[in-house]
Amino acid sequence: MRHLITPLDFTTDELEKLFDLANDIENNKSKYSKICEGKILATCFYEPSTRTRLSFESAMLQLGGQVLGFSDAGSSSASKGESVSDTIRMISAYTDICAMRHPKEGSAMVASTAASIPVINAGDGGHQHPTQTLTDLLTIRSLKKRLNNFTIGLCGDLKFGRTVHSLINALVRYPDVKFVFISPEELRIPDYIIEMLKEKDIPFEEVIRLEDVMPKLDLLYMTRVQRERFFNEQDYVRLKDFYILDKAKMKLAKEDMLVLHPLPRVNEISIEVDSDPRAAYFRQVKYGVYVRMALILTLLELA
Amino acid sequence: MLNVGKIEEGFVLDHIPAGKSLAIYHHLQLDKLDCTVAIIKNARSNKMGKKDLLKVECDINLIDMDVIAVIDHNITVNVIKNGEIVSKKELILPKEIKNIFKCKNPRCITSIEQELPHIFVLSDGKKEVYRCKYCEEKFDTRSFF
Ligand SMILES: [Zn+2]
Numbered sequence A: 001m002r003h004l005i006t007p008l009d010f011t012t013d014e015l016e017k018l019f020d021l022a023n024d025i026e027n028n029k030s031k032y033s034k035i036c037e038g039k040i041l042a043t044c045f046y047e048p049s050t051r052t053r054l055s056f057e058s059a060m061l062q063l064g065g066q067v068l069g070f071s072d073a074g075s076s077s078a079s080k081g082e083s084v085s086d087t088i089r090m091i092s093a094y095t096d097i098c099a100m101r102h103p104k105e106g107s108a109m110v111a112s113t114a115a116s117i118p119v120i121n122a123g124d125g126g127h128q129h130p131t132q133t134l135t136d137l138l139t140i141r142s143l144k145k146r147l148n149n150f151t152i153g154l155c156g157d158l159k160f161g162r163t164v165h166s167l168i169n170a171l172v173r174y175p176d177v178k179f180v181f182i183s184p185e186e187l188r189i190p191d192y193i194i195e196m197l198k199e200k201d202i203p204f205e206e207v208i209r210l211e212d213v214m215p216k217l218d219l220l221y222m223t224r225v226q227r228e229r230f231f232n233e234q235d236y237v238r239l240k241d242f243y244i245l246d247k248a249k250m251k252l253a254k255e256d257m258l259v260l261h262p263l264p265r266v267n268e269i270s271i272e273v274d275s276d277p278r279a280a281y282f283r284q285v286k287y288g289v290y291v292r293m294a295l296i297l298t299l300l301e302l303a
Numbered sequence B: 001m002l003n004v005g006k007i008e009e010g011f012v013l014d015h016i017p018a019g020k021s022l023a024i025y026h027h028l029q030l031d032k033l034d035c036t037v038a039i040i041k042n043a044r045s046n047k048m049g050k051k052d053l054l055k056v057e058c059d060i061n062l063i064d065m066d067v068i069a070v071i072d073h074n075i076t077v078n079v080i081k082n083g084e085i086v087s088k089k090e091l092i093l094p095k096e097i098k099n100i101f102k103c104k105n106p107r108c109i110t111s112i113e114q115e116l117p118h119i120f121v122l123s124d125g126k127k128e129v130y131r132c133k134y135c136e137e138k139f140d141t142r143s144f145f
Helices: A012-027 A050-062 A084-094 A107-114 A130-144 A162-171 A191-199 A233-243 A247-251 A281-299 B021-027 B065-071
Strands: A040-045 A066-070 A097-102 A119-124 A150-155 A177-182 A204-207 A219-222 A258-260 B010-017 B037-045 B049-056 B076-081 B084-089 B096-098 B119-124 B129-132
Touching: A012 A130, A012 A281, A040 A050, A040 A084, A050 A066, A050 A097, A050 A119, A050 A130, A050 A281, A084 A097, A084 A107, A097 A107, A107 A119, A119 A130, A119 A281, A130 A162, A130 A219, A130 A258, A130 A281, A150 A162, A162 A177, A162 A191, A258 A281, B010 B021, B021 B037, B021 B049, B021 B065, B065 B096
Parallel strands: A040 A066, A040 A097, A097 A119, A150 A177, A150 A219, A177 A204, A219 A258
Antiparallel strands: B010 B049, B010 B076, B037 B049, B076 B084, B096 B119, B119 B129
């Protein structure tokens, strides 16, 4: 039995198969609409994340399966002090597969060792969120038709941004990917990632202003720059516009560049960009459902 | 009078960084054995200036040598038989260490679920890096002294 706990649990070959399946689901939805009949997905959310939970539930419902679960710790047995291991044993008796979100790091891994059903990590604190990474990869692969040979800009909070770190770790497994890190000094990419890139001899550069690098990017991954991450208000006011994507900055970009964002956005992408054909962040949400559908089928061995 | 200079059967841990012998004494759980243990602090050393030594009069197989490897690879383990050093035991970094060190990451699942074993896994043999099996936080070998 397999689980998905970290984005690197699947080899690149296994990911190819998963993404092919996701694209087949995208193009032949009716073929898959009853495939999970009689199966139940548990969504065990110890902290609320409506977006992720709905994506999982939509995925299972579109496969003809059913869902049950809880959406915050207060309504679960965790509030009575039950351990993750005991909860997953109970859930294993009720359902066929489980997506778990928990504020503590390593919780999904603990669940997977006690479970008798496949466990999908739907986020364990600031640690891993593998289905977001799979969503990002599927979006790039589907829209760019490749996962190699491009220059990707990662913009915003690169220090605390878990999705960014996971995406980098996943992308370094593919050839000819160049990285451009765009962030204020305070929110630079962590040293351990820089060291890893140097060790693997992967080209990267670090810049402060998004405008300076726009023309060379094939992909732009935007993240939010939060006010509270700055040391003082002056720095925030001085720097924030560098990290807001608007029409003027889009003019500098390639015709076929794509803009991705894990969502929710606040103001880092101006709404005037939404109508630009290069804005791919809402299509990304759809790929999030397709990749979860493919993942459920793969882990249930129904694919 | 107790002779701390020589032991008949047992082992000597040499080249312990000065001041660390007591921490090692506890991590090896020597307090739970009823054999003779001599702790020598601040002995002179050509190599290190000052060093600590631990002389333990018990079967070396009763001790978890993995702990020493994780704490400090440079510590030497001399096996003593009939008052003589008969061999030096090589320290090999264990792939996994269980329930000896605790994960100190406050965001780790082990911080709220007490019954979970604390496990560290060797993630980089060259750099001697261990990571918590659950949260993958790096284990800092200096942190437990
Ligand atoms: Zn931990």
